[in-house]
Amino acid sequence: PRHPADGTRRHRLGIMGGTFDPIHHGHLVAASEVASRLDLDEVVFVPTGQPWQKAGTKVSPAEHRYLMTVVATASNPRFTVSRVDIDRPGPTYTVDTLRDIRAARPDSELFFITGADALSHILTWKDVEQVWDMAHFVGVTRPGHSLSDLGLGDEISLMEIPAMAISSTDCRRRVSEAQPVWYLVPDGVVQYINKHGLYLAEEEVS
Ligand code: ATP
Numbered sequence: 001p002r003h004p005a006d007g008t009r010r011h012r013l014g015i016m017g018g019t020f021d022p023i024h025h026g027h028l029v030a031a032s033e034v035a036s037r038l039d040l041d042e043v044v045f046v047p048t049g050q051p052w053q054k055a056g057t058k059v060s061p062a063e064h065r066y067l068m069t070v071v072a073t074a075s076n077p078r079f080t081v082s083r084v085d086i087d088r089p090g091p092t093y094t095v096d097t098l099r100d101i102r103a104a105r106p107d108s109e110l111f112f113i114t115g116a117d118a119l120s121h122i123l124t125w126k127d128v129e130q131v132w133d134m135a136h137f138v139g140v141t142r143p144g145h146s147l148s149d150l151g152l153g154d155e156i157s158l159m160e161i162p163a164m165a166i167s168s169t170d171c172r173r174r175v176s177e178a179q180p181v182w183y184l185v186p187d188g189v190v191q192y193i194n195k196h197g198l199y200l201a202e203e204e205v206s
């Protein structure tokens with residue numbers, strides 16, 4: 001409950017999981033919008049470990065993805081970053097993420113934020129029933145993915161957010177083709193990508 005009888009209010013904690021390769025303004029707008037509408041006190045960004053749904057595709061080292069997430073969120077006092085998934089060996093499962101966050105933050109009410117494309121894979125998640133018990137689920141719109149034909153139950157609240165047709169895949173492709181990613185990702189992330197030579201075309205990687 002928002003206002004228990006003793007007058008205290010439970011800390012409301014959003015969880016934004018992702019590969020964040022790189023983090024972009026679509027992620028940040030989604031987190032900010034959900035936080036505002038659901039009156040969240042904090043949103044913790046959780047970069048994945050070795051992403052199991054992306055097996056076979058190349059993903060940047062976790063430390064780079066973690067640091068870009070830190071850079072992108074540093075200026076927002078309500079945004080934090082957690083290492084639980086990158087510090088746990090093996091592929092990331094949402095059930096483990098929720099268990100670890102709950103253990104670290106036992107007094108918080110958890111809200112798991114996920115985009116429409118990720119929602120359509122939700123029934124393939126490991127231990128989906130337990131997952132429902134640990135957090136509220138918030139599905140957000142994403143250009144190119146409809147929320148209406150997902151056929152999901154009451155466990156998930158759906159939210160329309162301002163459309164941001166940005167994806168990490170597109171950002172990586174742009175960098176590899178020497179096109180700009182300014183204003184698609186935060187300035188500090190552009191600078192981080194350039195400093196470390198991320199996403200350059202294969203032949204340019206030393
Ligand atoms: P990739 O193209 O590599 O899959 P991505 O842009 O989809 O990257 P992820 O790290 O896979 O980013 O996404 C993390 C979470 O953020 C997912 O729940 C995803 O649905 C959501 N998300 C990503 N981009 C947007 C966006 N533009 N608007 C709303 N939600 C988004």
Ligand code: MG
Nearest residue numbers: 019117167168
């Ligand atoms: Mg994705």
